[in-house]
Amino acid sequence: MRNRAMLILLGLCCAAVTLSCDSTPPAPPSTAAAEVARIPLADVAGQTPTGVISIAPDAKRIVVRVRTTGGGGGGGGAGGLGDPLNPTDAPIIYDVAHKQLEPPSLPVSENEKLVALHFSPDGRFLVGLFISSQPHRGLRVFRTQDMGEMFATQTDLHGLAPITFSPDGKSLLFPMPPDEKGRFALAVVNVVSGARRATMPIEIRAISRGVFRGMGFTPDGNHVYGHQAKQIFIWNVASGSLVTEWNWMKTGDIAAMGCTADSSNVRAVMEDGTIASIDLPAANNVRTTRLDVPSVPPNQPPHIAFQTEWSFNRAAFASDGASVLRDANGRIDVFDLQSGKFARIIALPTGAAQVNFAVRQGDFVPVQLQDGGGGSIAIVQLPK
Numbered sequence: 001m002r003n004r005a006m007l008i009l010l011g012l013c014c015a016a017v018t019l020s021c022d023s024t025p026p027a028p029p030s031t032a033a034a035e036v037a038r039i040p041l042a043d044v045a046g047q048t049p050t051g052v053i054s055i056a057p058d059a060k061r062i063v064v065r066v067r068t069t070g071g072g073g074g075g076g077g078a079g080g081l082g083d084p085l086n087p088t089d090a091p092i093i094y095d096v097a098h099k100q101l102e103p104p105s106l107p108v109s110e111n112e113k114l115v116a117l118h119f120s121p122d123g124r125f126l127v128g129l130f131i132s133s134q135p136h137r138g139l140r141v142f143r144t145q146d147m148g149e150m151f152a153t154q155t156d157l158h159g160l161a162p163i164t165f166s167p168d169g170k171s172l173l174f175p176m177p178p179d180e181k182g183r184f185a186l187a188v189v190n191v192v193s194g195a196r197r198a199t200m201p202i203e204i205r206a207i208s209r210g211v212f213r214g215m216g217f218t219p220d221g222n223h224v225y226g227h228q229a230k231q232i233f234i235w236n237v238a239s240g241s242l243v244t245e246w247n248w249m250k251t252g253d254i255a256a257m258g259c260t261a262d263s264s265n266v267r268a269v270m271e272d273g274t275i276a277s278i279d280l281p282a283a284n285n286v287r288t289t290r291l292d293v294p295s296v297p298p299n300q301p302p303h304i305a306f307q308t309e310w311s312f313n314r315a316a317f318a319s320d321g322a323s324v325l326r327d328a329n330g331r332i333d334v335f336d337l338q339s340g341k342f343a344r345i346i347a348l349p350t351g352a353a354q355v356n357f358a359v360r361q362g363d364f365v366p367v368q369l370q371d372g373g374g375g376s377i378a379i380v381q382l383p384k
Helices: 002-022
Strands: 030-032 034-040 047-055 061-068 088-095 100-102 113-119 125-131 137-143 149-155 171-175 184-190 196-202 213-217 223-227 231-236 242-247 254-259 265-270 274-279 286-290 315-317 323-327 331-336 342-347 352-355 364-369 376-381
Touching: 034 047, 034 061, 047 088, 047 113, 047 364, 047 376, 061 113, 149 171, 171 213, 213 254, 223 254, 223 265, 231 254, 231 274, 242 274, 265 315, 323 352
Parallel strands: 030 342, 088 113, 254 315
Antiparallel strands: 034 376, 047 061, 061 088, 088 100, 113 125, 125 137, 137 149, 171 184, 184 196, 213 223, 223 231, 231 242, 254 265, 265 274, 274 286, 315 323, 323 331, 331 342, 352 364, 364 376
């Protein structure tokens, strides 16, 4: 009798364990992102916003790219109004307080066209990118306060890198035009004077592999990092030398890069949820771990499709480098890097379709919305 009772008790315990193992784990806590602006994408006076280029540090002014299909002559001009039969893209500023688009107040000569505009992280400067009849693009830096020009230089995209500020807003990185021997390089200059701080050569073999993405400075400004589809790069700013080039060999591409707040560790997140970590300043060893996520499905192709629900192909590191943010179709999933676990959810406005982490300014992020009437872009502030 006693043995039978023990067997029944054991069976009940096993059933309880089985029920516990098979039950859905509780959802992590959810915090809503605060919406600070909404930019309609419907045609307004012949101008259709198509995306965000840059966000002011206080999110009160948003540089958007607009497609102009009406208006007068197609001269240079900051607004870039064009021929209705030949629509053109141009940057324009959305004033959040007045909920209206306004042309940038930069001086633009008749033979130039403004094609991009970027706020510095501290909001003190604006960088304008211009095209003209010359073979190279012009880059000009202005004071935000009075639009006084600080300096001008030449740049060329050539798939190298976007224009990138250091976190303190004192340095600017941009791709240089190729020299007389066809060699490519990135330049780091002082934002106020244009004085060269560093030149970081780029080998032609790297150029042939594709576009550089995720370019950034470590918080102390001593290193610059970036990636291509499968390669990670880290440069020493003082010497201009490449200190790390590392190749990811497994499923998916490199999705994003970031750095810890103390500048001691550069990290990359792969589309499959793998984290690569590189200790600075030595940068001589790359360690990989994986977030606490399901295994990659079998027979997965080398490049993960953009719309694949389980992947991290739309991801970024939090500002402090302590967690990974993943666009999860209408919300942002936050993974803690210390434990690797799914830690919390950031709720987005109704109709959220896609988060554009590439133009994040601090904790302000653009989110594409499907809300009827042509849709809109919401600027949200992520909770701490």
